[in-house]
Amino acid sequence: MNKRLLLTGFAFALGAGLSQTAISQVKPEILVKQRQAAMTLQGKYMGPLGAMAQGKAPYNADTVAFNSAMLDALSRMPWDGFAPASKDATVKTAALPAIWSEPAKFQEAQDNFQKAVQALVAVSRGGDENAQKAAIGAVGKTCGGCHQNFREKQQ
Amino acid sequence: MNKRLLLTGFAFALGAGLSQTAISQVKPEILVKQRQAAMTLQGKYMGPLGAMAQGKAPYNADTVAFNSAMLDALSRMPWDGFAPASKDATVKTAALPAIWSEPAKFQEAQDNFQKAVQALVAVSRGGDENAQKAAIGAVGKTCGGCHQNFREKQQ
Numbered sequence: 001m002n003k004r005l006l007l008t009g010f011a012f013a014l015g016a017g018l019s020q021t022a023i024s025q026v027k028p029e030i031l032v033k034q035r036q037a038a039m040t041l042q043g044k045y046m047g048p049l050g051a052m053a054q055g056k057a058p059y060n061a062d063t064v065a066f067n068s069a070m071l072d073a074l075s076r077m078p079w080d081g082f083a084p085a086s087k088d089a090t091v092k093t094a095a096l097p098a099i100w101s102e103p104a105k106f107q108e109a110q111d112n113f114q115k116a117v118q119a120l121v122a123v124s125r126g127g128d129e130n131a132q133k134a135a136i137g138a139v140g141k142t143c144g145g146c147h148q149n150f151r152e153k154q155q
Numbered sequence: 156m157n158k159r160l161l162l163t164g165f166a167f168a169l170g171a172g173l174s175q176t177a178i179s180q181v182k183p184e185i186l187v188k189q190r191q192a193a194m195t196l197q198g199k200y201m202g203p204l205g206a207m208a209q210g211k212a213p214y215n216a217d218t219v220a221f222n223s224a225m226l227d228a229l230s231r232m233p234w235d236g237f238a239p240a241s242k243d244a245t246v247k248t249a250a251l252p253a254i255w256s257e258p259a260k261f262q263e264a265q266d267n268f269q270k271a272v273q274a275l276v277a278v279s280r281g282g283d284e285n286a287q288k289a290a291i292g293a294v295g296k297t298c299g300g301c302h303q304n305f306r307e308k309q310q
Contacts, residue, residue, distance in 0.1 A: 034199045037192035041232060044189045073228030077196060 028089035035081025036093070038074055045070040046139065053136040064132050068117070068124035071139070075117040079110055094152040106150055113142040183244035190236025191248070193229055200225040201294065208291040219287050223272070223279035226294070230272040234265055249307040261305055268297040 026034075045067040051057035052064070082099055099106050120135040181189075200222040206212035207219070237254055254261050275290040 034195055037195040037199075040189055040192040041196070044192075044232075070228055070232065073225055077199075077225065 026085075028086050029091050031081045031083060031086040032089045032091050032093050032095075035078040035086075038077035038081070042071065042074045042078075042143075045074065046143070049136045050140055053133040053140070059129055059133075061127060061129070061132075064136075065124045068121045071117050072121045075114045082106075094154070096150050096152060099150050102149075106146075109142070109145040109150065112145050113139070116142045181240075183241045184246050186236045186238060186241040187244045187246050187248050187250075190233040190241070193232035193236070197226065197229045197233075197298075200229065201298070204291045205295055208288040208295070214284055214288075216282060216284070216287075219291075220279045223276045226272050227276045230269045237261075249309070251305050251307060254305050257304075261301075264297070264300040264305065267300050268294070271297045 116139040123131045123135045271294040278286045278290045
């Protein structure tokens with residue numbers, strides 16, 4: 001049996017506090033690069049879902065399931081890259097100062113995104129196309145929750 | 156209960172063939188950016204594990220579990236970014252032509268890495284520190300399987 005077709009369940013144990021400790025030893029430029037990488041990949045897996053939800057691409061249940069699973073992991077990856085030390089990075093970033101001046105609001109935006117992804121993951125296991133498309137739309141909205149307030153407007 | 160502390164199990168349905176179709180519409184430069192992003196994040200989550208396995212950082216079971224789960228997803232992400240169309244990318248890449256001239260060998264290197272990550276994920280759920288460190292070492296070896304043969308030597 002091809003391992004690519006196996007269903008592999010696993011558990012997430014989130015060591016948020018612990019990873020903060022490790023993160024404190026990482027160079028500011030690396031923190032920025034890593035968080036941008038997570039955003040790039042969120043775009044990779046969210047893009048095709050958004051196209052489906054908007055009727056611009058044909059619905060495909062396998063893609064919904066796979067991309068949702070990838071987003072489940074990716075939705076946990078960017079945030080420790082916004083550690084205060086990352087403000088000193090000498091590389092280009094669209095991160096706005098509000099990230100650090102309004103931490104509660106930034107945290108709330110992250111939480112909303114993660115909750116929406118969890119809801120998508122939950123419905124991605126069933127075969128309800130409409131529920132999946134609604135959940136995809138809800139995730140899309142929460143992307144905006146950060147991008148509106150905490151990222152420089154893109155040209 | 157904080158959702159960050161919940162254990163969330165989910166299933167992976169790998170739509171490899173399907174994502175190839177979608178990938179064919181993506182610009183070569185984006186393919187390169189996305190696959191490099193996946194490698195960057197593999198480094199983010201593998202680095203601390205490697206340090207633990209080598210005794211350079213204190214052992215932490217939660218970090219092993221979390222980082223292994225992230226690697227489980229990340230180990231599936233780079234490969235469609237090496238689609239033949241990505242050879243036309245006008246951006247810097249360390250990818251060697253052997254990727255496309257020796258596809259079976261490249262596939263084998265990917266498979267070895269994914270298998271080693273799966274083995275790590277399996278032991279990351281238990282509390283056997285030595286087994287986990289051995290599994291981390293095994294993953295590290297398979298990173299080299301690609302980097303030795305399919306990536307330009309890094310300065």
